[in-house]
Amino acid sequence: MKRRAGFWTPLLYVGPAVAFLIVYQLYPAIQTIVYSFLDRRSENFIGLENYRYVFTSATMVRAFKNNLLWVMFFTAGTVGFGLLLAILVDRVKYESLAKSVIFMPMAVSFVGAGVVWKFMYNY
Structure with a gap:
């Protein structure tokens, strides 16, 4: 009986967090994916038309490229500057x-x- 109680105790502690994640993370993510296959009024199924538009639009392709460059250079710059600053501060007299x-x-x-x-x- 003691072994069985040991099984339920962790589930009791983790259960509310898992329920919270399902309700506020997983369900909205799935709903967003479902909506992406519908038209702008969410009435008619249009399949991959929204995705075709996004990946063939010149504006969106430029936005994706800019976002990728921003993520790469900003992240590398921030991490590099922070590491350099940490090394310099660690070796200073005061x-x-x-x-x-x-x-x-x-x-x-x-x-x-x-x-x-x-x-x-x-x-």
């Missing part, structure tokens, strides 16, 4: 001060946002 200077704006922005929301909720 390491603690440098790290404080880098991380202080992050902390201040969270505090500032907290103060703003406090005023908004008290209004």
Whole structure:
């Protein structure tokens, strides 16, 4: 009996999260795929016509190319700059001060946002 209870306990903890994911992630994703095969009023089935339009439209092809370039260069630049900054800060004489200077704006922005929301909720 003890072994059987050990089986249900993890499911009890994970169950609400799985239900949340199904309701708010999986169902809308499937519904979006279904809608993509319908016309703009979601009344008539048109098959792959929407996809044909998207992948043959010059504007969309240009948008896909721009998006791909943006993702590649921005991600590489951000990761590269962050890695370079981390290496430089790790090897500087006043390491603690440098790290404080880098991380202080992050902390201040969270505090500032907290103060703003406090005023908004008290209004």
